[in-house]
Amino acid sequence: MKRFCMAGVVLLVMGMFATGAFAESNSGESCNMENMTQQSSSGGHSGHDMGNMTSEQMSGHDMGNMTSEQMSGHDMGNTTSEQMSGHDMGNMTSKQMSGHDMGSKAVETREPWTILYGFSGIIAVVIVAAGIMKYSRLLKEVK
Amino acid sequence: MQVKKEKGNTLLKAVLKSKWYPGVFQIPVLIVFAFITYELFFGPASAHQNFGTALTWILWWPLIPLVFLMFGRFWCAICPFATVSDFIQKVVGNNRPVPNFLKKYGIWIIDIFFILITWGDHVFGIVESPLGSGVMMMIIATGVITAGAFFERRTWCRYLCFLGGVAGNYSRAGAVELRGTAEKCSRCTVMACYRGGDKAPGCPMFEFPKAMDNNARCNLCGYCVKNCPNDSITIAARMPSKELWFIRNPKYEESFLAIVIMGIVFVQNITMLAIWEKAQAWLEMILGTHQYAVTFTVTFLVAMAIPVALLYMSSWQASRSNEESVNKNFARFGYSLIPLDLAGHMAHNLFHLLAEGKAILYTGMAAAGMGVSNQSAALVSTGTIQILQYVLLAAGAFGSVYTAYRIAKNNYSTKVLNSALPFIVLIIVLTLANVYFFMLPMTHRM
Numbered sequence: 283m284k285r286f287c288m289a290g291v292v293l294l295v296m297g298m299f300a301t302g303a304f305a306e307s308n309s310g311e312s313c314n315m316e317n318m319t320q321q322s323s324s325g326g327h328s329g330h331d332m333g334n335m336t337s338e339q340m341s342g343h344d345m346g347n348m349t350s351e352q353m354s355g356h357d358m359g360n361t362t363s364e365q366m367s368g369h370d371m372g373n374m375t376s377k378q379m380s381g382h383d384m385g386s387k388a389v390e391t392r393e394p395w396t397i398l399y400g401f402s403g404i405i406a407v408v409i410v411a412a413g414i415m416k417y418s419r420l421l422k423e424v425k
Numbered sequence: 426m427q428v429k430k431e432k433g434n435t436l437l438k439a440v441l442k443s444k445w446y447p448g449v450f451q452i453p454v455l456i457v458f459a460f461i462t463y464e465l466f467f468g469p470a471s472a473h474q475n476f477g478t479a480l481t482w483i484l485w486w487p488l489i490p491l492v493f494l495m496f497g498r499f500w501c502a503i504c505p506f507a508t509v510s511d512f513i514q515k516v517v518g519n520n521r522p523v524p525n526f527l528k529k530y531g532i533w534i535i536d537i538f539f540i541l542i543t544w545g546d547h548v549f550g551i552v553e554s555p556l557g558s559g560v561m562m563m564i565i566a567t568g569v570i571t572a573g574a575f576f577e578r579r580t581w582c583r584y585l586c587f588l589g590g591v592a593g594n595y596s597r598a599g600a601v602e603l604r605g606t607a608e609k610c611s612r613c614t615v616m617a618c619y620r621g622g623d624k625a626p627g628c629p630m631f632e633f634p635k636a637m638d639n640n641a642r643c644n645l646c647g648y649c650v651k652n653c654p655n656d657s658i659t660i661a662a663r664m665p666s667k668e669l670w671f672i673r674n675p676k677y678e679e680s681f682l683a684i685v686i687m688g689i690v691f692v693q694n695i696t697m698l699a700i701w702e703k704a705q706a707w708l709e710m711i712l713g714t715h716q717y718a719v720t721f722t723v724t725f726l727v728a729m730a731i732p733v734a735l736l737y738m739s740s741w742q743a744s745r746s747n748e749e750s751v752n753k754n755f756a757r758f759g760y761s762l763i764p765l766d767l768a769g770h771m772a773h774n775l776f777h778l779l780a781e782g783k784a785i786l787y788t789g790m791a792a793a794g795m796g797v798s799n800q801s802a803a804l805v806s807t808g809t810i811q812i813l814q815y816v817l818l819a820a821g822a823f824g825s826v827y828t829a830y831r832i833a834k835n836n837y838s839t840k841v842l843n844s845a846l847p848f849i850v851l852i853i854v855l856t857l858a859n860v861y862f863f864m865l866p867m868t869h870r871m
Contacts, residue, residue, distance in 0.1 A: 393556075394466040394467055394556060394559070395466075397466070397556070397559070397560060397563070398466055398559075398563065401563040401564075401566070401567055404567055405566065405567055405570050405571075408567070408570060408571045408574055409513060409516075409517055409570070409574055411574075412513075412517040412518070412519055412574035412575055413516070413517035415519050415575075416517050416518065416519050417517075419519075
């Protein structure tokens with residue numbers, strides 16, 4: 283009985299979590315460019331968001347004389363293409379770069395939540411499925 | 426009356442027997458893991474400012490090979506993924522038997538996972554991206570929980586975990602071993618160590634201490650120690666790498682993993698060197714593409730293939746002397762590379778730990794809202810790190826050479842030197858390659 287109750291509570295919480303996850307991931311579709319981070323920008327949007335691009339992703343972008351090596355390790359924050367456009371990246375070296383704030387604003391993107399909720403949703407579905415299998419078998423045995 | 430002295434280390438055994446173990450470690454580790462996951466997802470997007478990245482890749486990853494060397498797979502007993510999986514299993518676990526294909530191809534799957542994760546790290550950015558690290562953790566968590574929810578015991582840890590595979594190989598060279606006492610086990614009919622008892626579940630790693638002759642799967646969870654009614658289980662310190670000298674049933678796939686790890690350490694070294702830029706430009710010219718995924722994949726495959734090919738050549742040379750097949754020699758002597766693997770892995774990560782160690786403090790302070798001025802993250806000078814790296818490599822090379830000799834001695838009593846020599850030459854070549862890489866300037870992770 284105790285195990286049944288415990289499992290019931292867990293399933294209920296996970297079910298609620300899963301519902302929330304799907305709702306959240308749907309709302310994520312309306313994310314604008316400002317909220318995009320590395321993952322979303324690395325695909326079809328290359329050239330727009332300089333967010334958290336890696337040195338490889340940076341290649342092809344005109345960053346003056348900087349090499350990809352110099353770029354790596356520097357925080358380009360979540361600066362969007364619009365925010366970037368006002369900055370002259372001219373011939374800055376990595377040393378010169380280090381003093382510039384490239385928009386280290388607090389990360390307020392929705393994407394981490396979407397990813398986390400997505401995984402939580404999958405985990406919740408797995409747990410619910412396993413729970414149903416287990417307890418339906420136990421119920422059959424009891425009957 | 427003479428009291429018979431108990432075998433093994435009584436203090437370690439008492440720790441393993443305690444009802445507080447392994448929970449006393451599992452809970453804090455789980456809390457830290459939850460915090461790291463939070464930081465990776467919601468902390469600063471830049472790796473060099475993220476406390477989760479620092480804790481994972483500057484502290485945990487460099488220290489984990491040392492833990493394997495000192496305490497075998499102890500980490501697996503307190504691993505937060507496994508703790509979550511155990512809990513899920515208690516509540517909704519179906520305890521189905523492990524699928525046969527996992528039993529048959531488990532180590533190959535681990536080999537492939539390990540290769541893919543390393544490849545993915547470079548192509549998609551896992552270490553350099555907190556979000557990437559977070560996603561990797563969630564992928565692993567999903568896999569572990571799925572395995573725990575449907576299959577018995579720790580199916581994931583035994584058959585699928587890539588770190589478990591590496592841990593299994595490294596812990597064979599470890600300094601601690603847990604074994605059953607043959608005389609006591611032979612009379613036992615209860616087998617609570619495997620089946621479980623009132624005090625603890627059965628071995629989560631599907632091991633039977635009575636027949637266990639290696640550390641590859643034992644995670645020192647202590648369940649068998651708690652359950653055994655005959656007090657048969659002993660835990661004792663031993664000479665590191667000693668187990669590798671007497672492997673009765675060498676497995677090709679485990680030797681393959683040993684040599685693949687060597688290739689992976691080479692890749693990690695090469696891509697962090699200043700010459701990587703030039704090598705990449707050259708590759709781009711040869712391949713006619715600027716796609717990093719392509720150039721890296723080629724480098725990765727070549728770096729992986731060279732050590733495997735060299736081990737094959739050594740095996741072929743040895744097979745001419747000892748008249749065993751090339752594959753048998755590959756499987757048998759591949760284990761001799763494990764000490765050098767371990768040393769190379771530790772030496773590479775020692776750089777990150779010692780050259781970037783203060784990043785843990787700085788990012789931690791930043792996470793706590795304290796201001797941090799730009800200072801060097803190095804704990805010691807580059808020269809000191811290099812000396813330590815060479816010392817580690819020398820110890821690893823010695824361990825590997827001696828292991829190759831002992832393997833030859835135990836298996837080919839008349840042609841010891843001829844059998845061991847090709848592998849000793851290989852070990853020296855691989856050591857020199859490592860020494861060369863560590864002489865070159867390396868970029869930081871953070």
